[in-house]
Amino acid sequence: MPTFLGTSFRHRPKHAVTWRSVVIGKPAKLRREHFSLAIDQEQTAFVPFEDIAVIVLAHREITITHPVLSACGEYGIGLYSSGDNHQPNAVLLPFLQHSRAVRMQRLQLCIEKPVAKRAWMEIVKAKIANQAFVLHAFGIDTSERLQGYAKRVRSGDSENIEAQAAAIYFPALFGRGFVRAQESWINAALDYGYAVMRGACARALVAYGMLPSIGLFHDSEQNAFNLADDLIEPYRPLVDFHVARTARENMGAELFDLTAKDKAALVALLNVDLAMPRGVMSALASIDQAAQSIQRLFDGGSERVLELPRVQGLMQHKDDR
Numbered sequence: 001m002p003t004f005l006g007t008s009f010r011h012r013p014k015h016a017v018t019w020r021s022v023v024i025g026k027p028a029k030l031r032r033e034h035f036s037l038a039i040d041q042e043q044t045a046f047v048p049f050e051d052i053a054v055i056v057l058a059h060r061e062i063t064i065t066h067p068v069l070s071a072c073g074e075y076g077i078g079l080y081s082s083g084d085n086h087q088p089n090a091v092l093l094p095f096l097q098h099s100r101a102v103r104m105q106r107l108q109l110c111i112e113k114p115v116a117k118r119a120w121m122e123i124v125k126a127k128i129a130n131q132a133f134v135l136h137a138f139g140i141d142t143s144e145r146l147q148g149y150a151k152r153v154r155s156g157d158s159e160n161i162e163a164q165a166a167a168i169y170f171p172a173l174f175g176r177g178f179v180r181a182q183e184s185w186i187n188a189a190l191d192y193g194y195a196v197m198r199g200a201c202a203r204a205l206v207a208y209g210m211l212p213s214i215g216l217f218h219d220s221e222q223n224a225f226n227l228a229d230d231l232i233e234p235y236r237p238l239v240d241f242h243v244a245r246t247a248r249e250n251m252g253a254e255l256f257d258l259t260a261k262d263k264a265a266l267v268a269l270l271n272v273d274l275a276m277p278r279g280v281m282s283a284l285a286s287i288d289q290a291a292q293s294i295q296r297l298f299d300g301g302s303e304r305v306l307e308l309p310r311v312q313g314l315m316q317h318k319d320d321r
Contacts, residue, residue: 021267021284022047023056025260030055032067053284054078054200054270056088058263078203080196086258087191091199093206104209107298108227111216117156118303119294120217123233124157125150126308128165130237133311135172138244142172156217162233173244185255186247192258193239193266194232200270200284201228201235204291210298231290234308238283242269242314273317275310282317283309 022037024030029040036046037055049071057064057080072079073094083089128150135143149165171178174186181187202212202225215226223229242265247255258266270284278289286309293307 020047020051021054021056021270022052023058023264023267024062025058025264027059027061028063030062030064030068032065032071037068037071049075049077052077054080054196054203054267056080056082056196056263056267058082058086058260076203076207078199080199086263087188088195088199091202093203093212101209104295104298105211105214107300108210108214111298114155115297115302116216119297119306120230121153121155121157122303122306122308123216123230124162125153126234126310127162127236128153130234130309130311131165131169131240134237134241134244135169137241137313138173138248140172142168173240174247185258186243188258189243189246189262189266190239192263193243193269194236196267196270197235197239197283197287198225198228198232200287201225201231201291204287205231205294207288208291208295210291210295216294227294231287231294234290235283235287238269238272238274238309238311238314239266241311242266242272245314268316269314271317273312273315275312277307280312 022039024039026041031038031040032049033046035050036048037052039045039047052075055072055077069079069092071077072092076094077092079092080088081090081092128146132143132146132150135146146165146169149161149168152159153161170180178186180190205212205227210227212228213224213226215223216230218226218229220226246262246265271282273280274283274286276286276289281289289307290309293301293305296305297303
């Protein structure tokens with residue numbers, strides 16, 4: 001992974017709109033210089049704004065100028081901040097970039113319940129199928145059981161197969177004593193990876209004129225990212241895969257807080273190859289296509305228009321520019 005003084009750069013594929021994820025892991029000042037992000041540390045690095053997909057602020061001693069914030073909105077860059085626990089706690093999203101955002105939001109609010117339920121069914125199927133793949137990749141025999149669960153999902157997941165699958169999946173992947181709410185390196189890594197994916201989903205939805213707060217299934221009045229939480233579901237197993245592999249590679253070593261290297265690797269999952277109906281592409285490009293397919297769903301399509309990812313490993317996308 002190429003680095004520059006605590007700043008990590010990850011490339012996106014040629015067919016995507018933007019190409020890089022930038023992780024700032026050391027004290028820095030971020031400012032705008034013409035059409036580039038200037039990162040002042042011991043030296044100064046320049047990254048064209050048009051090449052950036054996301055910026056992650058992973059250190060408390062980072063200052064940022066207003067022109068940089070404005071450029072993030074202008075270029076559709078997702079800017080993540082982190083809290084006292086060093087987990088992402090906010091993402092800056094562009095404001096109504098889509099030329100017909102109001103039309104899309106009206107369609108979003110008026111989607112018919114049966115259509116939304118069948119769409120949620122497809123999302124849950126894709127999620128459980130990806131969970132089954134992750135278990136299979138580690139040689140865990142319960143993967144076949146999960147494949148059967150994926151086939152049982154019905155409209156709206158009325159039998160809550162998603163939760164039944166999770167009750168099998170997490171203990172099988174992380175051990176019988178694993179509890180999702182407990183404090184541990186594994187849970188911290190999962191939370192960080194999910195937050196990055198969630199922000200990328202929200203960014204893509206906004207780019208296509210949708211409100212992240214109005215979901216297909218998730219509908220909490222206290223959640224500003226209901227639709228992003230729908231879209232993220234098939235992408236969660238990609239994070240699980242990476243975290244489980246890292247934990248196994250460090251078997252016997254005590255893992256505590258996430259390191260800068262851990263965080264950079266989790267952000268780099270946006271560049272891992274996923275299989276989509278139109279071919280193999282990076283997770284970030286896949287999220288873009290999946291969001292576009294949700295737009296088509298709101299615009300009168302059926303659940304068959306959805307394009308959802310299939311996890312196939314942890315191979316980084318090769319930039320063939």
